[in-house]
Amino acid sequence: MMNNEQELTRVTVAQGGKYRWLTVTALLLAIGAILRLVAPSIDGITPNWMIAMYCIAINLTKPTMGQAMGIGLVAGAVEVPTSKSAFPYGNLAAELVGAIVCATIVNMSFNMVIGRLNIRPGVCAALSTVASGLTFVTILKVVMSLPMNVYLYGMLPVVFGVAAINTVITQILYFPAQKLFTGREEK
Amino acid sequence: MKAISFENFSYAYPKSGVVLEKLCFEVEQGSFTAIVGPSGAGKTTFCLAAAGVVPHYFGGRTGGTVVVQGIQTMDSTMGELAKDVALVLEDYESQLVAMTVEDEVAFGLENAGVDRKLIPQMVRETLQLVGLSGREQCEVGGLSGGQKQRLALAGALVTKPDILILDEPASALDPAGTEELYSLLGKLNEQGMTILVVEHDIAQVLPYIDQLVLLMEGRIAVAGQPEAALRKMSEESLFQEVIPPLQELRFLLEKHGCRFGAWRCEADAVRELSAVLQEAGEVSRSA
Amino acid sequence: MKQLAPLTKLVFTVAVSIWAMLLTSLPGLGLLAVAQVVTLAVCGLLGRTYKGILSLTGFAVVLILVQYALGSELEAAIAGGLRMIDMATVFVILLATTKMQSLTTALVSQCRVPQEYAFMFTTALRFIPDFLAESKAVREAQACRGYTGKGGIVRRFTSYLALVGPLVLRAVSRSETMALSLELRGFGAGRRSFSTDVGLKFRDYCTLLGMIALTAGFTAGRIVYGW
Ligand SMILES: Nc1ncnc2c1ncn2[C@@H]1O[C@H](COP(=O)(O)OP(=O)(O)OP(=O)(O)O)[C@@H](O)[C@H]1O
Numbered sequence: 001m002m003n004n005e006q007e008l009t010r011v012t013v014a015q016g017g018k019y020r021w022l023t024v025t026a027l028l029l030a031i032g033a034i035l036r037l038v039a040p041s042i043d044g045i046t047p048n049w050m051i052a053m054y055c056i057a058i059n060l061t062k063p064t065m066g067q068a069m070g071i072g073l074v075a076g077a078v079e080v081p082t083s084k085s086a087f088p089y090g091n092l093a094a095e096l097v098g099a100i101v102c103a104t105i106v107n108m109s110f111n112m113v114i115g116r117l118n119i120r121p122g123v124c125a126a127l128s129t130v131a132s133g134l135t136f137v138t139i140l141k142v143v144m145s146l147p148m149n150v151y152l153y154g155m156l157p158v159v160f161g162v163a164a165i166n167t168v169i170t171q172i173l174y175f176p177a178q179k180l181f182t183g184r185e186e187k
Numbered sequence: 188m189k190a191i192s193f194e195n196f197s198y199a200y201p202k203s204g205v206v207l208e209k210l211c212f213e214v215e216q217g218s219f220t221a222i223v224g225p226s227g228a229g230k231t232t233f234c235l236a237a238a239g240v241v242p243h244y245f246g247g248r249t250g251g252t253v254v255v256q257g258i259q260t261m262d263s264t265m266g267e268l269a270k271d272v273a274l275v276l277e278d279y280e281s282q283l284v285a286m287t288v289e290d291e292v293a294f295g296l297e298n299a300g301v302d303r304k305l306i307p308q309m310v311r312e313t314l315q316l317v318g319l320s321g322r323e324q325c326e327v328g329g330l331s332g333g334q335k336q337r338l339a340l341a342g343a344l345v346t347k348p349d350i351l352i353l354d355e356p357a358s359a360l361d362p363a364g365t366e367e368l369y370s371l372l373g374k375l376n377e378q379g380m381t382i383l384v385v386e387h388d389i390a391q392v393l394p395y396i397d398q399l400v401l402l403m404e405g406r407i408a409v410a411g412q413p414e415a416a417l418r419k420m421s422e423e424s425l426f427q428e429v430i431p432p433l434q435e436l437r438f439l440l441e442k443h444g445c446r447f448g449a450w451r452c453e454a455d456a457v458r459e460l461s462a463v464l465q466e467a468g469e470v471s472r473s474a
Numbered sequence: 475m476k477q478l479a480p481l482t483k484l485v486f487t488v489a490v491s492i493w494a495m496l497l498t499s500l501p502g503l504g505l506l507a508v509a510q511v512v513t514l515a516v517c518g519l520l521g522r523t524y525k526g527i528l529s530l531t532g533f534a535v536v537l538i539l540v541q542y543a544l545g546s547e548l549e550a551a552i553a554g555g556l557r558m559i560d561m562a563t564v565f566v567i568l569l570a571t572t573k574m575q576s577l578t579t580a581l582v583s584q585c586r587v588p589q590e591y592a593f594m595f596t597t598a599l600r601f602i603p604d605f606l607a608e609s610k611a612v613r614e615a616q617a618c619r620g621y622t623g624k625g626g627i628v629r630r631f632t633s634y635l636a637l638v639g640p641l642v643l644r645a646v647s648r649s650e651t652m653a654l655s656l657e658l659r660g661f662g663a664g665r666r667s668f669s670t671d672v673g674l675k676f677r678d679y680c681t682l683l684g685m686i687a688l689t690a691g692f693t694a695g696r697i698v699y700g701w
């Protein structure tokens with residue numbers, strides 16, 4: 001052909017279509033569910049994988065608040081049949097609160113960086129895990145009318161321990177996932 | 188009306204160079220086309236373009252047009268095109284989204300709003316077609332690779348599309364499974380379905396296809412009637428490694444003056460070759 | 475129980491939980507637990523579910539003992555434990571008697587849950603066996619390379635992440651194909667139909683009425699007699 005350069009028109013669409021947020025979340029929740037079953041604890045503290053996974057999902061997909069609430073409820077619902085939950089309402093409420101907290105932090109407009117490191121995923125995981133854990137034990141306390149000292153000395157330390165480990169996990173896992181999520185680069 | 192026609196179609200992903208370049212290409216109604224080409228040639232992108240995924244899903248830059256069943260893909264949506272074209276992607280496992288086999292096949296019907304009373308019958312027929320009858324209640328996660336592949340095919344077939352596109356469908360199948368798959372596709376093709384498949388094992392598809400396309404670096408290097416296309420690939424040494432050895436042998440013998448009838452499968456090849464060898468034997472004896 | 479519509483069973487789940495909150499006496503809470511176990515037995519599901527219920531009971535006993543050891547009243551501790559058993563067992567009943575597909579169909583078509591969330595739920599469950607197999611493969615590969623899960627905390631932590639990292643990346647790359655195929659299969663493109671029939675029948679309405687009556691009864695009992 002004579003003219004070698006064809007004019008190409010740019011097509012702008014919502015990259016990744018309408019459902020990428022949905023599929024990536026569903027798959028990460030599946031991982032959260034199996035890790036709850038198979039992953040061993042580190043020195044007595046088990047990370048809460050489900051929270052870590054939906055924090056990653058919410059950081060990746062930046063859903064609306066409504067979608068985030070849905071994600072939280074589904075996360076709680078997935079825990080019920082897969083890990084023989086002793087207290088299903090606790091799971092549902094806790095993950096709902098956790099996801100709301102996470103989405104709130106994700107939607108905050110100011111930067112969260114230390115040097116050149118974006119620490120938003122870690123912050124999300126820390127606060128979501130604390131919020132989710134507190135919700136769970138508080139509901140458990142109310143429903144079972146647990147005494148205050150069980151609550152304060154038996155449960156709260158566990159919540160903060162899990163939050164610490166979740167923070168590290170989420171922060172580390174997020175970046176490779178994000179690189180893959182946003183797509184290949186020009187070579 | 189052509190089933191699919193590419194007119195000067197070019198495409199680049201948002202973060203890539205031009206992947207398909209000025210393709211001009213047509214697929215007849217009710218034909219069976221096989222596409223071959225080296226890795227990265229753009230075969231998958233080609234399939235995606237025929238289903239409107241490119242550019243609707245990925246965005247990017249395009250030029251020219253793709254017309255599918257009279258509809259220009261740019262002016263339509265993936266959902267609209269889905270009524271005419273079904274696409275089974277290479278990573279079939281990620282396309283299976285329901286918990287049981289039955290729900291998986293029903294998924295497309297439910298999305299299309301098909302009446303509930305009609306669904307079970309259609310699901311049963313489709314599962315029978317792909318050889319998964321009796322597994323309606325099985326969990327999808329528990330199936331073998333080959334069964335999952337057939338289930339993905341069932342999910343695509345159940346809405347009775349006019350055009351079926353498969354990207355490397357045999358990658359998870361053993362030789363027997365591959366043969367079974369292609370004989371099923373051949374049967375569907377006889378019933379009038381237009382089929383387009385990316386496949387490297389040309390010997391497997393040769394008995395069924397009407398058209399063979401070699402894609403290289405985003406351009407159509409060779410396209411046409413299978414024997415002619417293979418001959419051209421052999422003569423010009425284009426992506427020669429996929430030419431079936433028996434066909435290579437034939438081209439070699441033809442250069443030495445042998446004449447063969449058309450052949451598509453091994454049985455025919457054996458018949459043709461032995462006839463020629465016998466002839467050669469007689470010639471040498473009489474000489 | 476199996477013949478009831480999923481919606482009825484969902485309401486039942488909520489109702490039992492409300493009853494467990496309304497009841498405060500030990501016999502009442504105990505009776506509720508026994509009634510549920512009997513329901514499971516009548517449906518012939520006890521064989522499949524007794525392990526779950528036993529572990530639930532074990533968990534409850536531990537909680538009761540901990541409370542007692544920390545100096546709360548025995549009766550209150552037992553009541554708390556029983557309440558927890560009541561609430562968890564009803565979910566066991568729900569899941570043992572209802573197919574996931576009918577449950578999500580009921581949620582979407584009758585409770586107006588957007589179909590995206592039903593999809594998220596079933597798809598997560600669908601991929602659990604796949605990811606389990608993959609995680610096993612990754613662990614075996616790691617065992618070959620000498621990750622043992624032993625050693626100092628940092629070491630164990632890295633071997634942990636070496637297991638999870640590949641899984642997460644797999645999930646992200648799979649999600650693209652899946653999102654694409656959802657659109658190809660017309661997900662959310664128009665009005666959806668449902669292959670499962672989840673409509674309410676006469677027996678469902680009777681059951682629902684019965685549950686309302688019981689709830690009213692327990693409420694009255696609590697207010698008037700302070701049960
Ligand atoms: N989503 C994408 N974004 C950017 N570039 C892409 C994308 N998908 C494919 N490409 C690039 O487009 C080119 C053609 O890819 P395509 O997948 O169509 O090749 P293929 O012939 O199917 O290869 P294979 O035989 O490996 O499947 C490649 O160079 C690839 O890197």
Ligand SMILES: [Mg+2]
Nearest residue numbers: 230231277354
């Ligand atoms: Mg490909």
